Amino acid sequence: MGGSAVSSGTDLSADVYEPGTDDLLETQAKLQVAVQTLIAGIGEDLQRDGLRDTPKRVAKAWLDASSGYRKTAKSVVGGALFHEPEIANTSGGLVIVRDIDFASTSETSLLPFYGRCHLGYLPSHGVVLGLSKVARLVAMLAKRLQTQERFTQELLNAFEAEVLPQGCAVVVEANQLESGQKAHIRVSSARSGCFLQPEVMEEFDTLLRFSGAAKHEAVRGLAGVTPTLGVSSAEKLLDDTRLRYSASSAVTNGLEECMEEAEHEQGTEVSAALEGAVLTILREIGEDPGREGLRGSAQRYVKFLLASTAGYKEPMLHQDGCMDTCSNYSRQSRRQASHAKGLHVHFMSHCEHHMLPFHGQVHIAYLPGYKHTVSSEEIKALVKTCSRRLQIQERLTQEIADGVDSLTGGTGALIACEASHMCMVARGVEKHASSTITTAARGAYLQHTALRADTLQHLMQYQDEIKSG
Ligand SMILES: [Zn+2]
Numbered sequence: 001m002g003g004s005a006v007s008s009g010t011d012l013s014a015d016v017y018e019p020g021t022d023d024l025l026e027t028q029a030k031l032q033v034a035v036q037t038l039i040a041g042i043g044e045d046l047q048r049d050g051l052r053d054t055p056k057r058v059a060k061a062w063l064d065a066s067s068g069y070r071k072t073a074k075s076v077v078g079g080a081l082f083h084e085p086e087i088a089n090t091s092g093g094l095v096i097v098r099d100i101d102f103a104s105t106s107e108t109s110l111l112p113f114y115g116r117c118h119l120g121y122l123p124s125h126g127v128v129l130g131l132s133k134v135a136r137l138v139a140m141l142a143k144r145l146q147t148q149e150r151f152t153q154e155l156l157n158a159f160e161a162e163v164l165p166q167g168c169a170v171v172v173e174a175n176q177l178e179s180g181q182k183a184h185i186r187v188s189s190a191r192s193g194c195f196l197q198p199e200v201m202e203e204f205d206t207l208l209r210f211s212g213a214a215k216h217e218a219v220r221g222l223a224g225v226t227p228t229l230g231v232s233s234a235e236k237l238l239d240d241t242r243l244r245y246s247a248s249s250a251v252t253n254g255l256e257e258c259m260e261e262a263e264h265e266q267g268t269e270v271s272a273a274l275e276g277a278v279l280t281i282l283r284e285i286g287e288d289p290g291r292e293g294l295r296g297s298a299q300r301y302v303k304f305l306l307a308s309t310a311g312y313k314e315p316m317l318h319q320d321g322c323m324d325t326c327s328n329y330s331r332q333s334r335r336q337a338s339h340a341k342g343l344h345v346h347f348m349s350h351c352e353h354h355m356l357p358f359h360g361q362v363h364i365a366y367l368p369g370y371k372h373t374v375s376s377e378e379i380k381a382l383v384k385t386c387s388r389r390l391q392i393q394e395r396l397t398q399e400i401a402d403g404v405d406s407l408t409g410g411t412g413a414l415i416a417c418e419a420s421h422m423c424m425v426a427r428g429v430e431k432h433a434s435s436t437i438t439t440a441a442r443g444a445y446l447q448h449t450a451l452r453a454d455t456l457q458h459l460m461q462y463q464d465e466i467k468s469g
Helices: 021-041 054-065 073-077 133-142 148-163 198-208 236-237 256-261 269-284 298-308 322-330 376-387 392-408 422-426 447-469
Strands: 082-083 095-106 113-123 127-131 167-176 186-193 246-247 339-350 356-366 412-421 436-443
Touching: 021 054, 021 269, 054 392, 073 133, 073 148, 073 269, 082 167, 095 133, 095 198, 113 127, 113 148, 113 198, 113 422, 127 148, 133 236, 148 186, 167 198, 198 376, 198 412, 256 298, 256 356, 298 339, 322 392, 339 376, 339 412, 356 376, 356 392, 356 422, 356 447, 392 412, 392 436, 412 422, 412 447
Parallel strands: none
Antiparallel strands: 082 127, 095 113, 113 167, 167 186, 186 246, 339 356, 356 412, 412 436
């Protein structure tokens, strides 16, 4: 087999116990208690409106993310193997299924990773698999705790075991987030049988790049930049490195920063209790927290959770009532657009509905305060305090606006917040590239539409300069 020596964490041929509804409800109840422990542990109020249904929602999401343990390749394939004499009598041609979206959970960080995979095979004795079943196999294996490499190898193994082709190849492209590294797209591949021949692999690679059929949008990098996802050239797939790193962004991302900070989190009594809750989650979804790949994952996740909610330690800024200046700006508002200070701050926050990260950039414009000189460091600290807690993007944007307004003395603040939400990609086949923008205005920006429009344009231009520079 052509794949690298990746240990297979799960035996695909084994019959997996399919629990009845009662068992699942009991599991869900235990997961719910564990999630409540996590939320209370970071200092949040479980009775708060936005958080009331979160434990149930997160428990269900964990059940879904682990539903692959309750299926086997055999049960997924079912009766969808077809014998085609036409194919059997010729030397056959390659069959390829491209661009299958998937979202899985990293066993290392317990956070989602997602992307697309492509599978090619050469039928043997005219046996073909119903095409939709390939996507079902992908979904089954993705809904387990995985590493990208094992996922790639297991897909190949499962397909081989059920379909018995003359050869098979799998290529997986995924958004990866690992501590100490920039967010990147990683490509992994595995192959067997006739695909071990360079010519067959070359043919596969060329076919992957045909573009006549409707294709999905390219997966976007974690920082919102669209990398070219054309599958690597034949030589790249054939060389022994097997993995290709492509930085998806040149800028520091709020998520990476948070991951780095998480490494320096100190263990406390609180974190020990939280770790216990995460271990419960792992056991309840049918995993063995003691197995090698999961060792340290619970602790790692807790540190990340604590770092990403460290904002609770800092007080929020409140408006200090300097609204009287707004009227001074009524006539010269358009000219002020160019006088505004602009700032683009990367942030990372935690969605309070799904307990998953959302991250992106906050674009901030403010009119120079008549009382205070505000440093960009102060504003960055403000963004951090507001974002490092359980949030929704809409409220985060308003809170940053209040904070900037208060810091600058109430002259005017305009905020546009761009973010991509892991909860939107982790829920399966939705658009992986979707992102959300929210805005908030204070002071002069609230009153003057033209000023708002002009300033937004300035902010965008300034941002483009940064990107191209
Ligand atoms: Zn969410």
